[in-house]
Amino acid sequence: MAVACASAITSVEVYARGAVVTRRVELPAGGLPSEPCELVVGGLTPQAEPASLRAEVAGGRPLVGVRSRAVLPVAPPPADDLQEQRRTLSQRIGRVTRERDRLHARLRGLEPVVPARRPRRSADPAVRAAEMLAAARLVRELEEQLDAALTERDAELEGLLEEQARLDAALARRDPEPEAGAASATREVVVRLGPGADPEGVTIRYVVAAARWWPAYAARIDEGGAEAELSLDALVVQATGEPWTGVQLALSTAELTTDARLPQLPSLRFGRRQPPPRTGYRPPPEGLDQLFAGYDGAASPPRTRRAPAAPPPPLQAQPKAEWARSEAIADRVTGAAFDEDEAELAALADDGAPAAEIADLEVDAFAPPEPALRMQSAMPRGRRALFGSGAAPSRPPAPAPEKQRRASPGGPDGGAPELPLEPGDAWLDFDSLVLGPNDDRRRRGRLVRDPGPEVASYRAAGLRAIDAAPAPRFARDPHQARGRFDHRFAAEGLADVASGDVPQRVGVCRAKAPCRQRLVAVPVEDEAVYREAELDNPFEAPLLGGPVDVFVGASLLTTTSLGKVGRGGGVRFGLGVEERVRVARNVRVEESTSGFLSGVTHVEHRVSLDVRSSLPGEVELRVVDRVPVSGDEELTVEVLESSPAAEPYPQTERGTRVEGGLAWSLTLPPGGERALSFAYRIDLPAKREVVGGNRRD
Numbered sequence: 041m042a043v044a045c046a047s048a049i050t051s052v053e054v055y056a057r058g059a060v061v062t063r064r065v066e067l068p069a070g071g072l073p074s075e076p077c078e079l080v081v082g083g084l085t086p087q088a089e090p091a092s093l094r095a096e097v098a099g100g101r102p103l104v105g106v107r108s109r110a111v112l113p114v115a116p117p118p119a120d121d122l123q124e125q126r127r128t129l130s131q132r133i134g135r136v137t138r139e140r141d142r143l144h145a146r147l148r149g150l151e152p153v154v155p156a157r158r159p160r161r162s163a164d165p166a167v168r169a170a171e172m173l174a175a176a177r178l179v180r181e182l183e184e185q186l187d188a189a190l191t192e193r194d195a196e197l198e199g200l201l202e203e204q205a206r207l208d209a210a211l212a213r214r215d216p217e218p219e220a221g222a223a224s225a226t227r228e229v230v231v232r233l234g235p236g237a238d239p240e241g242v243t244i245r246y247v248v249a250a251a252r253w254w255p256a257y258a259a260r261i262d263e264g265g266a267e268a269e270l271s272l273d274a275l276v277v278q279a280t281g282e283p284w285t286g287v288q289l290a291l292s293t294a295e296l297t298t299d300a301r302l303p304q305l306p307s308l309r310f311g312r313r314q315p316p317p318r319t320g321y322r323p324p325p326e327g328l329d330q331l332f333a334g335y336d337g338a339a340s341p342p343r344t345r346r347a348p349a350a351p352p353p354p355l356q357a358q359p360k361a362e363w364a365r366s367e368a369i370a371d372r373v374t375g376a377a378f379d380e381d382e383a384e385l386a387a388l389a390d391d392g393a394p395a396a397e398i399a400d401l402e403v404d405a406f407a408p409p410e411p412a413l414r415m416q417s418a419m420p421r422g423r424r425a426l427f428g429s430g431a432a433p434s435r436p437p438a439p440a441p442e443k444q445r446r447a448s449p450g451g452p453d454g455g456a457p458e459l460p461l462e463p464g465d466a467w468l469d470f471d472s473l474v475l476g477p478n479d480d481r482r483r484r485g486r487l488v489r490d491p492g493p494e495v496a497s498y499r500a501a502g503l504r505a506i507d508a509a510p511a512p513r514f515a516r517d518p519h520q521a522r523g524r525f526d527h528r529f530a531a532e533g534l535a536d537v538a539s540g541d542v543p544q545r546v547g548v549c550r551a552k553a554p555c556r557q558r559l560v561a562v563p564v565e566d567e568a569v570y571r572e573a574e575l576d577n578p579f580e581a582p583l584l585g586g587p588v589d590v591f592v593g594a595s596l597l598t599t600t601s602l603g604k605v606g607r608g609g610g611v612r613f614g615l616g617v618e619e620r621v622r623v624a625r626n627v628r629v630e631e632s633t634s635g636f637l638s639g640v641t642h643v644e645h646r647v648s649l650d651v652r653s654s655l656p657g658e659v660e661l662r663v664v665d666r667v668p669v670s671g672d673e674e675l676t677v678e679v680l681e682s683s684p685a686a687e688p689y690p691q692t693e694r695g696t697r698v699e700g701g702l703a704w705s706l707t708l709p710p711g712g713e714r715a716l717s718f719a720y721r722i723d724l725p726a727k728r729e730v731v732g733g734n735r736r737d
Contacts, residue, residue: 099239250502279505551578639726
């Protein structure tokens with residue numbers, strides 16, 4: 041008994057690529073029958089992976105099985121008149137354009153035909169001149185004909201383009217309407233339940249590939265700057281064709297298709313044959329052909345088998361035409377006729393080949409519909425006997441018994457047994473296999489591939505949509521920026537994500553933390569002073585890199601980039617340039633030489649940094665500078681002094697390590713000034729100089 045049920049999406053877990061969708065099945069109000077029944081749930085997206093379908097039944101009722109099928113529209117929806125005219129017109133324009141291109145190609149290829157061989161001395165020059173003039177006239181006539189045809193095609197194409205422009209204008213003036221048939225194809229799931237009471241709940245879970253996400257953040261700093269609220273958001277895009285409305289959203293940086301199971305270690309025993317690994321393949325049952333005996337007798341009239349023809353004469357006495365005819369029959373048997381039954385193969389033996397030889401080519405195994413199958417022998421024994429040696433036998437072999445014909449060489453008659461026909465891994469996707477039609481004697485009763493090109497087109501369109509989705513500024517794909525570990529972020533509330541190719545921002549969680557602000561200046565690169573905010577990671581999870589919107593109060597200050605932060609690490613983001621603090625950098629260079637025979641050049645740099653603040657309060661400033669680093673043994677760099685003393689600055693917290701970095705941490709009073717200075721000396725041989733100049737400031 042089938043019971044139609046509705047369903048609704050309750051939760052979605054989006055991975056780096058793909059998502060897992062969970063639906064809750066709404067049971068009928070009157071309850072389910074106590075006997076076994078089937079719950080038919082429709083309206084699923086056609087992009088749902090059939091092999092990923094899972095069902096869960098809460099309660100004492102057993103779950104017997106789950107299957108699904110694609111539901112395609114019976115007939116295409118009626119097209120709009122203007123759209124149908126536009127489609128027909130586009131096809132006509134394409135045909136006329138291709139004909140015009142062919143005429144152009146023929147016109148470019150016309151040349152007078154002149155014999156390439158050298159004429160004989162006895163040839164009459166007047167005859168040759170007449171031949172060349174005739175060829176030129178022929179070429180000219182052909183050119184005139186092609187020019188006339190091109191003129192007609194150009195005029196026709198111009199008229200078609202004008203009509204296309206009028207139709208486009210008419211379509212643009214119409215009110216926009218939803219595209220017909222956009223959600224016409226669906227997937228239907230059938231959940232089979234055993235006998236028992238009504239279950240407490242039934243859920244369905246499946247995988248869709250057309251989904252992805254990027255992390256995003258928002259920092260809201262209060263007016264005093266002492267506290268900040270950090271929000272973790274997600275930019276989600278999904279093109280599954282079904283809206284995610286009011287769902288519990290979760291985000292993961294992991295791969296959806298990665299198998300995390302530990303592989304099993306098989307044992308190796310010498311002298312004992314190991315059992316083959318178990319697969320999902322099971323051979324067809326015995327007596328499968330007898331199952332359709334009644335159907336054959338009722339569906340098709342009995343056919344009379346032709347009597348075997350007389351054996352052909354030996355090769356040396358056979359005419360050439362008869363032997364060619366035998367080869368043609370062999371080619372037909374080798375090709376299309378190889379898949380037919382014994383009666384159809386015997387019908388091909390028409391006066392030239394005996395029916396016994398062709399009937400010997402029957403194969404008692406289903407032929408592979410694609411090269412995914414692995415067969416033990418590529419050609420049956422009878423086929424090798426007929427075509428293997430390249431010479432025709434002098435007399436036809438005697439018909440082999442049924443058991444002997446269907447045994448491989450060296451089978452029960454002596455030797456290794458015939459290995460069973462086993463399909464490849466692509467055939468173990470049982471959700472894409474269906475029973476063959478009854479009217480096809482080769483495939484009926486056996487599973488055949490049903491790829492479903494209509495449904496596959498929906499899946500391909502969804503993948504193209506998410507791949508072409510525009511990545512936001514400063515966004516980093518978790519697929520590349522996740523590092524060595526994966527994490528799952530669960531949203532605190534319900535979320536809505538519509539289907540499309542535009543990323544939508546969804547809030548995940550938020551938390552408050554104390555905020556520390558400081559000023560940072562790198563005067564050797566930029567004279568501006570930048571303000572940065574720093575706070576500890578308030579979440580029990582690491583943070584990936586991505587864009588962060590910085591708000592001060594209710595105003596958006598800037599949008600900058602946030603680097604990846606571990607659990608318990610410090611979150612640092614920029615707040616822009618602080619115009620009320622200035623740093624002036626001045627350098628004085630003195631060059632001298634010492635030594636008489638082996639002179640040494642000394643290049644002394646003295647750097648002074650003057651800091652001035654116009655802020656009404658006390659601020660912290662960090663000034664960063666550097667000294668050059670030598671990679672040559674004959675060139676040395678020595679730091680002479682630093683006032684106040686500078687600390688080494690490797691710049692590891694920003695992801696780019698430097699050598700020779702110096703840093704000072706200062707506290708500026710309201711409207712105060714500070715002076716920094718350091719000096720270093722470069723020593724190199726007097727007869728040499730640094731590429732680009734000895735001055736390095």
